[in-house]
Amino acid sequence: MQISLTINGKSHSNDIEPRMSLVHYLREVMDLTGTHVGCDTSGCGACTITLDGNAVKSCTLLAVQADGCEIMTIEGMANGEQMHPIQEAFKENHGLQCGFCTPGMVMTAVDILKSNPNPTEEEIRHGLEGNFCRCTGYHNIVKSIQQAAEQLNS
Amino acid sequence: MGNFIGKSVKRREDARFLRGAGRYTDDIKLPKMTQAAFVRSPYAHAKVLNIDISEAQKADGVVAIYTGQDGCGAYGVPCGWQVNFKNGDTMREPVHPLLAKDKIRHLGEAVAIVVAETLELARDAAELVEVDYEELPAVTDPKKAMEPSAPLVHEEWGDNAAFDWCIGNDRTEVEAALASAHHVTEMEYRNHRVAPNAMEPRSYIADYDINAGKWTLYTSTQNPHLIRLLLCAFVLGIPEHKVRVVSYDVGGGFGSKIYHYTEEALLTWISKEIGRPVKWTSDRSEAFLTDAHGRDHVVHSKMGFDKDGKIVAHLTDEYCAMGAYLSTFAPAVPTYLHGTLFQGVYTTPLIHLNVVAPFTHTVVVDAYRGAGRPEATYLLERIISKAAKEMKMDPADIRFKNFIPPFDGIDEPGYQTQVALQYDSGNYEGVLKRGLEMLGYEDFRKEQTKARKNGKLLGVGISTYIEGCGIAPSAVVGSLGARAGLFEVGHVRVQPTGKVQVFTGTHSHGQGHETVFAQFVADKLGIPMDDIEIEHGDTDQVAFGMGTYGSRSLAVGGSAIIKSVEKVLEKGAKIAAHKLEAAEKDLEYAEGKWTVKGTDKSISFGDVSLTAYVPHDYPEGLEPGLDFSSFYDPSNFTYPFGTHIAVVEVDKDTGKVDLQRFIACDDVGNVMNPMIVDGQIQGGVVQGVGQALLEEVVYDDSGQMITGSYMDYAMPRADDVPMIETDRTVTPCPHNPLGVKGAGEAGAIGSTPAVVNAVVDALSHLGVTDIQMPVTPQRVWKAMQN
Known part of the structure; x- marks a missing residue:
């Protein structure tokens, strides 16, 4: 099937199998390997991207469902050399260790801060409940998002 | 610094x-x-x-x-x-x-x-x-696997035991001491099976x-x-x-x-x-x-005390699942990484552990973050808290009474345990004092009494752990059954321009070696961190190495790198002496240059490096180049320790446990990068909390796994845990050049019993004395009804 969509600001058109998942399309067809696959039940959130501005898990969408949509992946967050304030905050606060869940965490943080620019700690933790991290114990991820919120609001 | x-x-x-x-x-x-x-x-x-x-x-x-x-x-x-x-x-x-x-x-x-x-x-x-x-028919429970009627995993041996092993003092002596003890506390439980779940x-x-x-x-x-x-x-x-x-x-690895x-x-x-x-x-x-699972011990334990609450003897029997085959390090986990920690931080004079390790119709069990030490810590820290309740003592007081006194391992000798190991250095009362201070222990107890009157179930749990990291030397672990050496390789290659490549046989999968190793090499060489690259993870680049597990990277791998850095500086001094026309003994090295003492004559690290590769005006008989590899085989394990304290509130209607505070005061020796050490502790703590409250791999009797996805296996999520409050004391390791002990596993070792102790404490006035992990709302609710 033919699909046309925008990924990180650029238009793409591809002929793909209807059964191909969106994450598979991003990783295998578009070579955007920053989006990771950590499970097969939408449980871990490592594959989180934004689709028309909302965080979604790209492992449980088919690529054809993204036809006509605007997608942002982790690769689209930085502006050239300049990392996005959320990325900067993760670095500043040691919000990542092995880095595998990190792209999903950052993309979820985009969504959390879009809908709630001044979240409380509880609201951040609630917003992250669809994303597993096995390394950090979430402590520094929460701090990263708190700092990113301050940064984005200043 | x-x-x-x-x-x-x-x-x-x-x-x-x-x-x-x-x-x-x-x-x-x-x-x-x-x-x-x-x-x-x-x-x-x-x-x-x-x-x-x-x-x-x-x-x-x-x-x-x-x-x-x-x-x-x-x-x-x-x-x-x-x-x-x-x-x-x-x-x-x-x-x-x-x-x-x-x-x-x-x-x-x-x-x-x-x-x-x-x-x-x-x-x-x-x-x-x-x-x-x-x-x-299948058997998945390690104790049932040893029943005469159990289906055999491997027919050739007639029963399912891979081995039946013991450590410590003579069993009859320990039994006699228990028989005459003033008080004996007993526990039977399963340190249940968990899945590592690297993301x-x-x-x-x-x-x-x-x-x-x-x-x-x-x-x-x-x-x-x-x-x-x-x-x-x-x-x-x-x-x-x-x-x-x-x-x-x-x-992520976590052992798996x-x-x-x-x-x-x-x-x-x-x-x-x-x-x-x-x-x-x-x-x-x-x-x-x-993926290899972790834990899965069925435990029966007795600890005897005198009338003052001093431990007089400890006897434990365990059945520890191996799974269907023997994974790479599986036999070491419930034995030499477990029984050898049964001394804990206490002066227990008599200890005996027997381990039967059966094959089961399950995937293999092997080292999972902490590997044997979390299981030892869970046992010791639960049973001593249970004993305190039974003897109407405060759980902090009973620990203070039994602690091994502080020793630095330099002026005071290491502490010889009853279970083979000699601890390097420790100050166990120091971390507990600090942990209690961080909590505000006395105030908490007042608050708890008040809360109970209002029908609220608040509890506090303490755990004072010790663990063994960087296991070595090779000859000793070889005598314990290891079929490999446990040294590490560190290679320092100085380029002609004075830029440095460091090759390590350890491996970073989240620990931050590329940063931390560059920090100490930069300090030792007095050059910018930007001039140093850390290479790992490619056998064509790195000569050899034993990898990363058992919190060994810095203590063993870092020490190997230091050895090579010292060789670089030693050879560099010869070149510098020649160039400065001075005797080597008259030189001092600081901030990236050799200086003739008391003069302003000096030569930089970069100039010496260039000279080593363009050896025109060069010491006679000295080989060109500035490139050294070293093998470091430590003289002992390192022994980090600490105090973890959990505060929980149990919902009296649903049995749900709310972890309100978690305090971790750890001593991992000298610290290279506090941010990274805190991160390791926080992550480890939440893994340990996961085992205590949420996670369990369940096989049914036919060997089907009924927790085989994230819909069924409950991993800790961000809203299951609070911020983790960390602090440290510093007792340097006396036997490695950086004085470091390792921080990768400590969080997962100390935290699990602290949480369960807190839940039992919250319910103790209802007559609850023990509760099986994971402490799910259903289990808590049932315990409250009984």
Whole structure:
């Protein structure tokens, strides 16, 4: 099937199998390997991207469902050399260790801060409940998002 | 402290991860690469009657299909640690085949592998492989596996024991002391099975180059050299110098990526058979079924006390599951990494532990973050808190009464335990005092009393742990059954321009070696961190190494690097002395230059480096170059310790446990990067909390796993835990050059019993004395009703 969509600001058109998942399309067809696959039940959130501005898990969408949509992946967050304030905050606060869940965490943080620019700690933790991290114990991820919120609001 | 040591330097590895530019194995695509899918057994125990691949072979895109009848790796994957029976009989060691031949011994065991042009086509064809099984009764519980009627995992030995082992004082002596003790506290429980769940599933790509006769294996491992050694010398019998193992970025390990798995050997074999690269990446369901699990001990323990609450004796019997085969380090986990920590931080004069380690119809059990020490800590810290309740003592007081007094390991000697080890240095009362201060212990007890009057169930739990890291020296671990050395290699290559490459045999999969190792090398050489690159994870680049596990990277790997740095400076001084026309003894080295003492005559590290490679005006008889490799074999383990305190509130209607505060005061020796140490502790704590409150791998009686996905296996999420409050005391390790002890596992070791102690404390006035982990709302509610 033919699909046309925008990924990180650029238009793409591809002929793909209807059964191909969106994450598979991003990783295998578009070579955007920053989006990771950590499970097969939408449980871990490592594959989180934004689709028309909302965080979604790209492992449980088919690529054809993204036809006509605007997608942002982790690769689209930085502006050239300049990392996005959320990325900067993760670095500043040691919000990542092995880095595998990190792209999903950052993309979820985009969504959390879009809908709630001044979240409380509880609201951040609630917003992250669809994303597993096995390394950090979430402590520094929460701090990263708190700092990113301050940064984005200043 | 130098410019970098002890500072929270931000991590240099973060940029690539944050930009989505990490290089995990599944991100790699090679030209002409094929994809593999496995056919796995839906039964835990079965005879394989027939495998029909004829339909699958006709499917689109199929390149090859192999079953256990094909000649791949006849010897199977080996075990790396031998623990014999206490009567001297040799450990029972079954062949662990790459593909099952005629017998299935655990759910998910691979019976066939399909290689195809794409992953979808491989999976489609795998569906067409027809396997006829005859299902057999299974046993999954380690204690039941030793009952005379239990189905046998391996028929050849007549029962399921891999070994039956003991450590400590004479059993009859310990029993006699218990019989005459003023008070005996008893516990029976299961330290249940958990799944490591590194977020990156295992992934392998094998690539055989027919022209060079050389294999490259890209693998998500914690120890590339160890995998190469096992693969070449034991499994496939291929030449070690013709195999390159590459492990770039790895998405978490926690022990589960130490082991040499059947899949990586099988893929390596297949890549030569088909003459093309082949990739396999586990999905999460396969990870639950095939990654080595942790824990799974059935425990019966007795601890005796005198009338003042001093421990007089401790006797424990355990059944510890091995799973269907012996994984790489499995036999060491419930024995030399577990029984040797039974002294804890206490002066217990008599200790005896007996471990029966049966095979079970489950996936293998091996080291999982802490490996044997969390299980020892859980036992000691639960039973001493239970004893305190029974003897109407405060849980902090009973600990203070029993602590080994402080010793620095330099002026005061190390502490000789009853269970083989000698602790290096420790101040156990120091961390407990600080932990209680962080909590405000006395105020909390007042608050708790008040809360109870208002019907609120508040509890506090204390755990004062010790653990053993960086296990060594090689000769000692060899005498304990290790079939490998446990040294580390550190190579420092100074370039002509004074830039430095450091090669380490350890491996970073989240620990931040690229930053921390550069910090101390920069300080020792007095040069900027930017001039130093840390290389790891490629056997063609790094001469050798034993990898990363057991919190050993800095204590063992860092020390090897320091040895090479010292050799660089020693040779550099000879060159500097020649150039400065001074005697070596008159030189001093600081801030990246050699200076003739008391003068302003000096030469920089960069100039000396250049001279070493352009040796025109050069000391006679000295070799050119500035490039040193060192092997470091420590003289002892290191022994981090600490106090963890949990505060919980239990919902009296639902039994749900709310973890309100968690305090961790740890002593990991000297600290290179506090930010990274805190991060390690916080993450470890939440893993330990996960075991206490949420996580459990459950097999039913037929060996089906009923917790095989994230819908059923409850991992801790962000809203399950609070911020983790951390602090430290510093008791340097006396026997390694950096004075470090290791911080990777401490969090997961101390935290679990602290949480369960807190839950029991919250319910103690209702008569609850123990509760089985994980402490789910259902279990708590039931305990409250009883």
